[in-house]
Amino acid sequence: MQLKKTVSIHHALALASCSLLAGVQPARAEGWETSASILYYSEQDRVQAIEPVVRVKKQFSEDEHLAVQVVADALTGASPNGAVPTTTPQTFTSPSGEKTYTTPANEIPLDPTFRDERYALSVEWGRPLGRTLRGIFQGHFSGEHDYKSMGLSATLARDFNTRNTTLTGGLSYNSDEVDPVGGVPVGLSDTTLRQRISGTENKQVLEALLGVTQVLSRTTLLQLNYTFGQDSGYLTDPYKLVSIVDAGGNPVSIVHEKRPEDRARHALYARTLTAFGRDVLNASYRFYWDDWGVNAQTVDLRYRLQFSGGHYLEPQLRYSLQSSAADFYRPYLPQGETVEVVSADYRLATMTTTTFGVKYGIPTRRDGEFALRVGYMVQTGEDQPAGAPGQLASQDLFPDTKAIMVQLNYSLLF
């Protein structure tokens, strides 16, 4: 940037620090930044995933950049199919209809035919739209063998109050296509009938954001966001099942789940960053609710212990309480009860997710960084819901999900 000689020192300093505020990376006049991460995620007895991500960013000026991100994601393992455990082994047909798998007695049924590879590409362009206004525009595409997603988003940020306050507004639109293995199952139909609809299903997601970021002091920053999301279309998971049980708690049939075709989601989000000397506390809180009846609160605390030489250690604690389940969540359905929508997907249940993690970062040459993150996550829910009939009363209907996460990061500036 060429500064005129007549510019006052005050103004020059203001310009020089114009990108030091909320959400903006420290000023780099121009150059390339390449960041790469690889995540290994492993659930006990369930899903394993390896996910490499590469992001290349070109900074054209202090306020203008272009970034391209490429992701590859490979998943294998077993995922709960939604059916309840029983005192005898159960045999299920895979979604393709070509294989069967048998779940041992007294174990939650897991579909071992689950596998997926996912590729994603996103492009981000950030540019100034005026002296105090800037925009970030994004487009993305991702593909799996049974799912495609594409979308666009735009976020505008305007600074006020000598850049102590930033107002942010954003909109995004996403269009997804679901093409389940074996066809789209008819919701609530008996799995043995294999009632399928040929073709694909679609889902649209519209999201809006309103936010304010405020510099509270020389060492404290506060961000508050409200986001609204409207999902419509095929919101059902085509691979999830629900057990219909008799008075003894034994399945008389297994049906495909069916969810509503609309969902309105809301989230209030607050984050604060506070420096204590060289250390930084990064704390966030989110309150989420939707018209499916789900309420959830999430707290994320990270404390960066900064050592000499640029090394740092950052312990993390994340705790999420999904305090209210979706209205149509039922771990099983009693025989004779009719419903319009139902799902036994544990992710819609009342539950907690707790993650302990730590990150260690080491600076490398040319302002780059190498970092290792490890984490342990556990999800717990209601093992034995009140009123479970017959044999279900002695089954664990919500075994804990435990996962370890190991992530390596490397970034390079040039």
Added chain:
Amino acid sequence: MHRAVPLVLVLALAVLGGCALERVQPWERDVLARKSMQLDAYPLDTYLDEHIYSSKETARGGQGVGGGGCGCN
């Protein structure tokens, strides 16, 4: 109805009050300029965290808009 709403209102008032409390001048932003003080200093960490938790929980949103969907069965 939502217990978090009062908390967020208190935080919002803190923001509005913050304008009156201390206006940080451009030459006083040495601490705020550090990478560790940026709201999204590590976008790949954010991306991977969002991907994990939006796959394993049903709640999502808050930090931004867009980002793409997945089958995530």
